[in-house]
Amino acid sequence: MTGRVTQPTVDDIQLAIHHLTETTGKPPTVLAPAGRLGLSNTTFRRHFPDIAADLKQRRTRDPASPAAAASRFDQLQHDNTTLRRDNRQLREHLDLAAANIQRLTLENHRLRQQLETTAKVTTMGRRLASGHCQIQDRQQ
Incomplete structure (x- = not known):
């Protein structure tokens, strides 16, 4: 077991920092x-x-310090x-664009139906496997 180490005073620390700064020309x-x-560093x-x-703040402010560079x-x-952050923003934009496309698709479909109803357009159904067509007459 190690014995108790006497802690240096704040003045001792400031003196050491001053000496190291003078010696190296930059904050230690x-x-x-x-x-x-x-x-130890942790102590x-x-x-x-x-x-x-x-x-730490002094070294960050000193541009010549290698620690200042990230x-x-x-x-x-x-x-x-x-x-x-960029990915989250792009996802939000993509979701918004998809919702707008869905809305516009539904609106386009509704407007086409209204146009066909107004113009009394006859809609032809899908072609059946036997080759015959179903004809639907829209009259309202």
């Missing part, structure tokens, strides 16, 4: 000051969440989310 990752102070994040969030995983997640 959370892992750098944690390692410098003898803490550092657990005990100093505000400082960890601040470091990692491949983050980019894939973003692309996946975008594609899912």
